Amino acid sequence: MVKGVPDRVSTDGLEEKLDARWSDEATFAFDRSKTREQIYSIDTPPPTASGSLHVGHVFSYTHTDLVARYKRMRGYEVFYPMGWDDNGLPTERRVQNYYGVRCDPSLPYVEDFEPPHQGTDGKNVKPADQVPVSRRNFIELCERLTTEDEQKFEQLWRRLGLSVDWSQTYQTIGADSIATAQKAFVRNLARGEAYQAEAPGLWDVTFQTAVAQAELEARDYPGHYHKVAFGRPGGEPVFIETTRPELIPAVVALIAHPDDERYQHLFGTTVTSPLFGVEVPVLAHHAAEPDKGAGIAMCCTFGDLTDVQWWRELQLPTRSIVRRDGRITREVPEWIEGGAGEALFGEISGMTTFSARKAIVEALRASGDLAGEPVATQRKANFYEKGDKPLEIVTSRQWYIRNGGRDGDLRDELLARGKELDFHPDHMRVRYENWVGGLNGDWLISRQRFFGVPIPLWYPVLASGDVDHENPIVPAEDQLPVDPTSQPPAGFTEDQRGRPGGFVGDADVMDTWATSSLSPQIVAGWERDEDLWQRVFPMDLRPQGQDIIRTWLFSTVVRAHLENGVLPWKNAAISGWILDPDRKKMSKSKGNVVTPMDLLVEHGSDAVRYWAASARLGADAAFEVGQMKIGRRLAIKVLNASKFALSFGLDPESGEGEILLDPAAVTVELDRAMLAGLAAVTEQATAAFEAYDHTRALEVTETFFWTFCDDYLELVKDRAYGAGTATGSAETTSARTALAIALDTLLRLLAPYLPFATEEVWSWWRTGSVHHAAWPTPDPLRSAAAGAEATNLTAAGNALAAIRKVKSEAKTSMRAPVLAATLAVPAADLAAVRSAVGDVRAAGRVTGDLVLTETAEGQGDLNVQGGMVTSGVELGEPEPRKKG
């Protein structure tokens, strides 16, 4: 029963109206009574709450929603929760700037603290002007701001039409997440997969935190090569070229490539460092690059990662002089003490590496050990991806989780997991394999930050007052979550904190990835909701960007492999980048981002989704407003064509009527041909979706839909109209029924892409949501087609086009009647055109004779109207337009 086809249709306002309806009716609520085989579970990426969403998010999250909606219509109960990644440094930095505060863990908590600012329009508050607050106050501010951010994010996602169950949201720093991350860590610890080590590691002096390999970014950094002489007893000096002369006091060896002819005679001998007179060996190692600088390098503890490699592989002594704050150590090291350079070291101690470099260069110049002037160079330096100073390498005590970086067996197991995972597109697997194969260390998870999941450990304080790091106090699992900086371990009281015989809490938090790598465990209720866990884990799909295969995807595989012994999901769907019109990756720093909400408001959500859907997984896509306009037209066409197709059965007086969907009523050959085509389209779209190829599914559906509108609808409109009666001849009923069946099918096929327009149309004449309607299958359509050939519609369409062409060339209205014409048709299509000739005549306004003949040899061009040719055409005057 038609409930109401509006007189005028519009896409405007559909987003608010339907989001509200879906919300009220809990359309996308997860029904957890379903069993694992009936469920399709999605491990959605939690966006960084303190960041801002950009077009790339809209793009990739749409890809996920297409799958979610498709699977839901296929009858799966879709588990599609949304999370917010709010822990970590990005939030801390945003809070510092937004509220004008900074965290000082030594301060006490202040009740009802109000920060000096409430948003500073993105301007940075200078560190000197930031009000220091306690750790707990700082964390409260973090929580306050992320809550606001999350609400904005949800609004955007709702407007975009993500079919998420909004009652299932989680935060990477919510209580469940903390408990999960801590429990997983404690388990890793118990199994020996987590360990602490005092080791050289990358250190960001600005943020005062250790940084993991996955967070590195190599950037060009300007520097100077300094040609520096190392002395040889009774020989020529050896010149090295270094960009970091301030590390000369930390030198432990000179190293050249074993095959380097120039240095063969030096291997096994020793040289002495300039200024400091420290004797160091000359050694051979393959990592020395003969064509870089002088080909012989000084190895310090530690100038860069190669130094660490040499230090480890050549078992060199540790002579570290750079502290965590990026300054030279205060104490004169024992290997310099009493030597020639003791006074000089005293000068540079406490300096930043930059000032120390100046001082050392001056000293080298004075001593004559600097050959020539420093030469400017661009070198690659390691940066923390969010930092702006090159990383230093300092030795510190940190926690690690094994990830195969130092263990061949585990690496092989993880590579095998990669092979088990279905990547879409498949070649993205290579990125995983390259990354896993190239790891050279375990995963450092300690972060010396505040807003994160605390490392759930305490350490005993010995009678001597020293902290016993070797014997951490581990909480029982049922105590979790814990905050060791504010809670005492079991068996202790808070007043024993820091006292001999008492304890100290680990002050560090975990790396963000150490929590988000557990997103499947967090959303699926691992050891918290066993019932849910059994229903949704291992999950079906992990959608994400290609840039975080090495981080998020890999770390999630690591955690599930270690904890659960399985792959966390069956499929990984990888979305590409959004490129601006200059083919550059869109990013905030380049100033070429577009605010997603504005985009959705301007073009409509269906339109923006269409643009996103027209890019395949893994393929970079251009930010193309034109593509959105096409999507908008498609959505409007769906509304208009539906209104038209549904109008035929209506009583002109009441505006009501019955829409028939009985396939047996489709008796006319042309109608059956259309359904045959639709059956093929349904089959292809389904196959494409099953292969995670949403673009192909859209393309075949969309192409058919336009043909349906331009040809079929035009051909049958007169017959379907049936002189304007509510009931009609069998032919009229056939057309009306075929239109309704086609519409019913097309709306479903388009529903994942255009959730708003299709739902709107659905509401005019069907009950429930189109998003819970069954995905169409080809068989019923095929049986309704009763063996008709889809090409018969093509033939009739070509016949109509041939007639239109005559009018177009005569530059006359399509309403002009054809008083007489001969239509030559290729033999193969003659029967088809003949069977549809009544519809062709009506649509072409042929009022006189229409003679059908077979095309002669050489007549017509198959590319033009299927080789059909009109001749002997007599056109009449167009009828005057009917008034009102």
Add this chain to the structure above:
RNA sequence: GGGCGAUUGGCGCAGAUGGUUAGCGCGCUUCGUUCACACCGAAGAGGUCACAGGUUCGAGUCCUGUAUCGCCCA
């Protein structure tokens, strides 16, 4: 330097297992105020498939190399 991907009419893209005259959309040209739609419709023009070799009866499609672009890792 290594890896992955891309290179098809002005623009954005399709083109499984190689097979007759290479498709689609936008834009463009011409025409049409048709009562579903002017956020429209009809007709039309437009490409030596980056380049150079090779395999083949036959290559946009396979192989080799080169160039340009993007991303990732050194």
